[in-house]
Amino acid sequence: MTAYDAGTSEAANPLKQLARFGQSPWLDFIQRSYTESGKLKKLVEEDGLKGVTSNPSIFQKAMGHGTDYDPQIRQILEHQIVDAGTLYETLAIHDIRAAAKVLHPVYEQTAKVDGYVSLEVSPYLARDTGATIAEARRLWLAVGAPNLMIKIPGTDEGAPAVQAAIAAGINVNVTLLFSLNAYKKVVEAYIAGLEERLARGESVTGIASVASFFVSRIDVKIDREIDDRVAAGDKDAAALKALRGKVAIANAKQAYEYWQDVVKSARWQKLAQAGAMPQRLLWASTSTKDKTFSDVLYVDGLIGPETVNTIPPATFDDFRDHGKVAQTLTQDVAGANKVISEARRLGLDLDGVTRTLVDEGVRGFEDAFDALLGSIAAKQAAFLGSKLTTTTLNLPADLDAAVKAELETWRTQGNVRRLWDRDATLWTGHDEARWLKWLSIVDDQLLDLAKFEEFQAEVKARGFRDALLLGMGGSSLGPEVLSVTFGRHEGFPHLYVLDSTDPQQIRDFQDRIDISKTLFIVSSKSGGTLEPNILKAYFFDQAKKVLGEQAGSHFITVTDPGSHMEDVAKKDKFWKIFYGNKQIGGRYSVLSDFGMVPAAVAGLPLKRLLDSALRGEKSCAASVPPAQNPGVVLGSVLGVAARSFGRDKVTLLASPAIYDMGAWLEQLLAESTGKDGKGLIPIDGETAGPASVYGRDRVFIYLRLSEKPCEKQDEAFKKLIAAGEPVVTIELHDRYQIAEEFFRWEFATAVAGSIIGINAFNQPDVEASKIETKKITTAYNETGRLPPYEPFARDGSLAFYADPKNAAALRVGHTAEGILKAHFARGRAGDYVALLAYIDRDTATREWLQQVRLSVRDGLKLATAAEFGPRFQHSTGQAYKGGPNTGVFLQITCDDEVSLPVPGEKYTFSIVKEAQARGDLEVLGERGRRALRVHIHGDLKSGLEKLAQAITAAV
Helix, strand or coil: CCCCCCCCCCCCCHHHHHHHHCEEEEECCCCHHHHHCCHHHHHHHHHCCCEECCCHHHHHHHHCCCCCCHHHHHHHHHHCCCCHHHHHHHHHHHHHHHHHHHHHHHHHHCCCCCCEEEEECCHHHCCCHHHHHHHHHHHHHHHCCCCEEEEEECCCCHHHHHHHHHHCCCCEEEEEECCHHHHHHHHHHHHHHHHHHHHCCCCCCCCCEEEEEECHHHHHHHHHHHHHHHHCCCCCHHHHHCCCCCHHHHHHHHHHHHHHHHHHCHHHHHHHHCCCCCCEEEEECCCCCCCCCCCCHHHHCCCCCCEEEEECHHHHHHHHHHCCCCCCCCCCHHHHHHHHHHHHHCCCCHHHHHHHHHHHHHHHHHHHHHHHHHHHHHHHHHHHHHHCCEEEEECCHHHHHHHHHHHHHHHHCCHHHHHHCCCHHHCCCCCHHHHCHHHCHHHHHHHCHHHHHHHHHHHHHHCCCEEEEECCHHHCHHHHHHHHHHCCCCCCCEEEEECCCCHHHHHHHHHHCCHHHEEEEEEECCCCCHHHHHHHHHHHHHHHHHHHHHHHHHEEEEECCCCHHHHHHHHCCCCEEEECCCCCCHHHCCCCHHHHHHHHHCCCCHHHHHHHHHHHHHHCCCCCCHHHCHHHHHHHHHHHHHHHHCCCEEEEEECHHHCCHHHHHHHHHHHHHCECCECCEEEECCCCCCHHHCCCCEEEEEEEECCCCCHHHHHHHHHHHHCCCCEEEEEECCHHHHHHHHHHHHHHHHHHHHHHCCCCCCCCCHHHHHHHHHHHHHHHHHHCCCCCCCCCEEECCEEEECCHHHHHHHCCCCCHHHHHHHHHCCCCCCCEEEEEECCCCCHHHHHHHHHHHHHHHHHHCCEEEEEECCHHHHCCHHHHHHCCCCEEEEEEEECCCCCCECCCCCCEHHHHHHHHHHHHHHHHHHCCCEEEEEEECCCHHHHHHHHHHHHHHHC
16 A cells, blocks of 8 residues: 555544654645645545645656646647746645645644645755745745645745744745754744744744754765775774764764753743744655664654654654554654764764755755756647757757856856846846846836837828838847848838948939938937938938928937937927836847837837747747757757857848848847957858868757748758758747747857856947947048048059958958968968958848858858948957957958038038048957958949959959
8 A cells, every 4th residue: 555545544543643642643645636636625624735846857767757737738728938947846835735734623623833835946046045034024925825835945045034934924845954053943932933933023923944954864974984984994993883873873963952952941931922833843755765674763863743754655654554653753762872972072063964965955855956957848838849959959069068067067066047037147247237227128018018018009100101120230120120030911011121321322322212202210329329310411401392391290210218319309299209227238128118119110019029039038048948948958069169169150041031131130149248359250151061161160050931932041051960960940939939939049159158157238339339439530530531541552443451460461452463462471370361341231231242252151161240331330240450460351342423412510421431441450350350341332233243354263
């Protein structure tokens, strides 16, 4: 017969006989099917069971296996978007309430002495007093059962939490007690908590507590030390062997002796007269680990008045079968004291053992909780299926092993929780905590959903045909992804994004829109960025020509509170002002108003988008262990590959329908990690080739849209995987899951930054180019001309510029081909080539840039970045200047056929673009980068053809 099946109603049942000696048998076990089948109730009725305890290990066994909990999990996931921790807690509370209901008659029959069910606070909080107190109060209210006990660990930090909980009228089970000293602190905490209530004039009746004194684990440790010493021929072998299996019970008897003195004290008697119940000792960890001892040793040997023994199911059955009932706890106390004295004489470090056991107990419950939450997270992901993106890792064995080791490090150090706790020491210990509001922005936006939906309705009502967003970097790249991915929605304007100072590109956008039917979105976090300000000035001037004094009603801004742009918007009577959050950096802002306002304007279904983002957030939650946490897994692959294997070229390829994700990811990765000579170098959109064209510096990311995949890409990645290249495939089941990936990649980038060892939230090198640009534009405003700037070489329509050091290295070439050959020859294995084109970004120039980059990649076997300026300065530019010095840069500029004025300034957009190109090249040179500029004079098309021929010949 087992405890899982039935009890016995026989009068000779040893479990029932325990009541004659004042001891209450509790069951150290809980499981839904056990309660629902009536087996728990049978134990109450037939075995005299008087309570139930649970802990993370017990719940891990119950929830982590089988299908008992599947129906409730499915029901929850059908109606809510939750993290694994919330899911666990919902399941656990259901079980605790059900068990409490079964035991409630015992609670009433014993006048609140027994009938309790215990639920433990998160084991992660064992060393945090304040958090433990808050958790105890929260769980007490959440369960809402009078016969609940909240389990609080008896650590040094736990004792004050016990006092606070008791003072708040919460029943407490103090767990993980091993030593008499720790127990004394807990007794003091219990009494002090009751005294607090009494001093406030509050009742102390009906408040119950037990102190869970762990037993058998002490013998396991002590006996192992005894066995080792005996085996080594210790001179005291006989005396040592005489102590085997005795120290734990002797230790418990000393604790009980202390309890007896406490309840006799005048201090306790005062509380007792006020109606207080004594805190009973509860014997825990009472299964026998050493099979040479009786299987009921720690039940038989600890029977005494006003105590509890919480018994595991197998031991429960064993005691029912052959337990011996007698008042053993008060027998031979002198002998127990002698055992402890003898242990100390023989150098058995009982104090050290108990300290170790506390640490191991905390760690053990953390490990069990990690396993439990991991099981729940895995089951949750399986049940959600295509509602979540799917990640598949194909990594070389050495990288795979290193990533798994990193994930285990993150687990044991609690790094996911540290990240969510805004612990700056996870990075560099500076100002990182100030920049982490993006972690909770999705929740905020869902609470604010009505604001966006009302605005969306207003936009539709006004009948705009076009919307033109003016911004740079984080203010424009996210909205661009939304525009390109989702296109135009019926009844809403077509969303365009302009992030260039190239006059031809500005004119192209101006020609696409009808200003009288256009809503302009000026997007600038700081409000002082050059490009959004001058683009606003230009289009506001154009709008005034068409709309007159009503021009402002066609403009809105998204900016941080108190910014220059806010002042501009108020002065020019913008229709609306939306605010960003100062604790979110630009590249992490896509789910803030900087992304949501353009999404609303474009007519996107906002709830669907935010729900997708929320799934991303909950998948990466603090409660999701690293191995099941998609953000941590991805971040670990990126961080470990770069840090330990030199694989820092993150090669991003996406299905055509979501291709623009790469542009957003470029900024996120490069600007977050590329600093202090370290970092990830994103390689976006470089068409997949055979494995032979790649070095050993790549990690491939395949963003695959399963509803519209590309067969050529699928085939190319199969070949890369077969060749042993590291490939991470992220499957999006519909386009709206880009929002889930927005959050996941932000989280992964923060993780990778921690692993690499940098501050993932600053951009120390971005400002350098802005400073140089401002010097040049200021000089132009003052003098009416640009500072002198002479090429070091010419070849027909192509002129070449560089700082003195780079020019000296490249003068060996006398033709375009020769100069370029000398430049590219400076690239070594592990380097990359960046083509930085300050030209109109249209279909033709994008195709040209792609063809040229592929010829460079295939010729040099180096990674290639293909960028348009000046937009890349607000994206990958940080990594180019502050990251590893592995870049070979070719800047491409041209004569502008179109000249557009900047209202209120002497300089034009062409002058600004030239200043930006010069400033950036100068900073690259100052940073010791291998940088060359080629300027195309005259016709751009023929100049690009000539340059392409020269580059192809050079590589």
